[in-house]
Every structure is written in structure tokens, then in C-alpha cells.
Amino acid sequence: MSPLETIPIHVINPLPASLADPVGLTGNAPPLLHELSESVRRLLDTGETTAIDLSALPLTPADLVWLLEKLGTGEIAVTLQANGESTLNETACPGIWWVTHHNEQGAVTSQFIEVALVPELVKAHPLDVKRGYEYLELMMSDL
């Protein structure tokens, strides 16, 4: 064995930003909660959905951890495998979803808080349903 092979090599994917070392709270997260409460009220009153783009806001990793902790964990956690993993997790406040898109390398590509009854991405598209229906018909005709 060459000396080089004795060097242990570990490939470690960087933690998502929200779990990395906190660098300090900025105080920018609490106002978001007010915006969320407005959005939830709109959802109840008019059915209008909202998405807040977290990467567009001046939030530190610590702010995101703070937000995650405040919003808590709900009953539903959806995992989507589509060109990298996406998680669409209900928070302790039903109607508020924490949506994180990863790429195939595991890095976060975008992160949203979605206020909706069901996140848009979870719904099946009618054309896909039609394709599934055709497949089902075909399968049954072969039985």
C-alpha cells in the first residue's frame, strides 16, 4: 500500500445553510412572523396563497434556525425526488409550509415559506394524471 492510500479521505457535503454554525441573530426574522400571520389571514379570507423567498432576505443561518424553531414541526413532511431532493414540511401552524429545494449535490438551491392549503408542487398536473390514466388502461387491457 502506498503511503498516499493510508491517508483517510472523507467526502462531506456541506450542511445546508440553515444548519451551519450560527453567526448570530440579526433581528430580521421576527418581522417575518408578522408577514406570515398576514398571509395566513389572507389564505383564510380569500384563499390567496403566498410564498416568501427566504434566499432573497438578509437572514443569517442563525435567523433561519430561529425561524424554524419558532414555526415548529407539523404532521406532514413531503419529500420530493426531482433533480435532487426537495422537502415540503408542514410547520406547527397548519397552512405554513417550509419548502427547501436541493440540487443533486445536496446544496440548497432555493428556500421558501409557502402559505397554502397544499404546496403547489405536491399537486399532480392534469396532463400527468392523463398519462397515468393511459398507463393504467393499458396495463388493465393486458391482464
Next chain:
Amino acid sequence: MQGPLIETLVQQGVSRRTFLKYCATLASMMALPPAAGLAMAEAMAAAKRPSVIWLPFQECTGCTESITRSHSPTIEGMIFDMISLDYQETLMAAAGFQAEEARHNAMKENMGKYLLIIDGSIPLGVDGGYSCIGGRSNIDLLQEAAQGAAAIIAMGSCASYGGIPKANPNPTGAVSVSDLIKDKPIVNIPGCPPIPSVMTGVLAHYLTFGSLPELDDKGRPKAFYGETIHDRCYRRPFYDQGKFAKTFDDEGARQGWCLFELGCKGPVTYNACATVKWNGGTSWPVESGHGCLGCSEPDFWDAGSFYKPLSTPADPLKFVAAASVVGAVAGVAVSVANRAKKGAAKSAHETTTLADLEK
């Protein structure tokens, strides 16, 4: 290959949700509401692919590298599935006369409809002789290709503003695309290199809305270049609190404080690095601990030292004294400052002035 995009994608095993997810990310990058992401997905799924001709001029191929290497293969495939890339010297298999013929055919068949992408500046010195392809000068090729183009996308700082070839003393007489072409819509996508998603975003906008996105006074899409790096920087709160890293290895640097005093050009640089990031969202210069160079601004190369703060401190002599105490401070900056100081002292026996320190 000319059917709706979504059919091509499905054939390649790209699901609708993958595409939706991609569009959601793209829309978020373009600061569009989620409803627009959905509309974008619907429109792009049904879009016919426009013909694209990509001409490289006085450039380093960094822009092409940026586009082709920064995302996972599936996304990269998507970028090229959205368009019919009919001519790109670095990527195309054809060479010589065949390649030139492909360009001529694409230009003829899609007269008035194709998108023209230019990377690199155009040298005007010695009748354009500094950069020729197939025996023809860049300016000649540009003027020919621009005639039938629906729009021109100037990729990278060289095509947008002249870039490094134009840097003082500009030996080849390099100019930008918009210096030469006045009668076509031109989108500048500056950056050295530019962020690939910005180009995809411009194409997505073109496919979705049939028009080019709204541009700022420097010809850049507002969606990506609407705000400064500084305004969208995750270190911005530290700037507001007056917490600055003073050297690249002090406690402030370790705490991730603002890099303003280390020469960060974020406050005067309009680009999307702070939100879109680089290398598939892994990181970006400021996140890795180095200030912004301002590469998406005109003449960034001649804008002074990368390590000189934007506004000079009130008492520069005290600043340098403090810096030399901590030693290896901002290595380059100090050595430059010291050299200037020494040189000035040697030649004129004069007191070091602010102007010396800025050299």
C-alpha cells in the same frame, strides 16, 4: 426536435415536477411571484425552441465554462433543451467549412428570429486584425450576424463593456457589442464570468413572455442586476451594526463580519451573486471570506485596488500604522501601500500623502 419543450423533457426522463421546481427556483431568482413561476413553467413547457447563434470573440472561454459546468447535468441539459444552439465553436462537433456553413444556414433559415449570443469584446485595432475567425475579423462577423438577429445577448463583462481586453492601456482597441450595434435590442449579462442562471433566466423570460426582460440604464436585466451585492448580502446586518473584519484572519473575519474595510466592492456592484450564489448554490466570494471585486461593473479592472476600501478612512496614516501592527494584514494592500510609501520617500524625500497610499 421542434416540438413543445415538455415532450422533449419527458422523453429524457425529466418529470414535470422537476421542471416546476426548476422554474420556481428561476422565478425566485428573478424576483417574480410564485404564480409567475407557474406561468413560466406552462409557457416554457409549450414553447418552440428558438435558434441561437453564439459567437466567441476576444474572450477566454470562461463564460462558456461558467454556463456548461456549474449545474448538475440535468439542469444543464435543460438549458440547452430550451434553445436550438446552432453555432457554438467550443461545443459544436463540426469544424472548418462545415461549421461556417451551419452558421450561414441557421442565419438564413431563421432570418430576423434567431438570438445572437456574443462573448468577448471586439478589437478595432489594425482593422480588427487582432481577433479573426476563418480569416474574418470579429467586427465583420458581428455586423453580419447582427443583421438578422431578433435580439443580441452580450454574455460576460467583455461583450457587455469591453472587460479585461479593454483594460488600460487597451492594446487591441477593444470595444463592447453595444458600442458597435445600435439598431438591435441588446441585453448585457456582465460578470467575469456571469452567473449561468442569469442567462437561463433571460432565455426563460424570452420564451415565456416573447420579449426581453426589463433592463437598467447599463442594459442589464433588472431582475438580476436590480440591487447591489451589498443590499442582498447576508453580511449586511454586520455592516449596519458597524462590525467589520479588519484583516482576513482576525476575529471579525472569523465571525463573518462585513468585508467593507477589506475592499469589498459590494456596495457599488449590481449582480445576483448574493442570492443565486455559485457552483450550484454552494457558496459565493463573500461567503468564502473575500470581498466582491465588482466584476459585473464597467471597467472594474481599472477601478483601483481590489483591497482598497471604497471610501478611504478619515485618518489614513493611522489606518496604515494600525495595519502594520497586526502584520500580515490584507497582504497585497499593505505591501502595495508600503512600496508606494518607500518609493515616494526615496525619490522625493517627501512626506507620504494620501495619494501615495491610494496608488
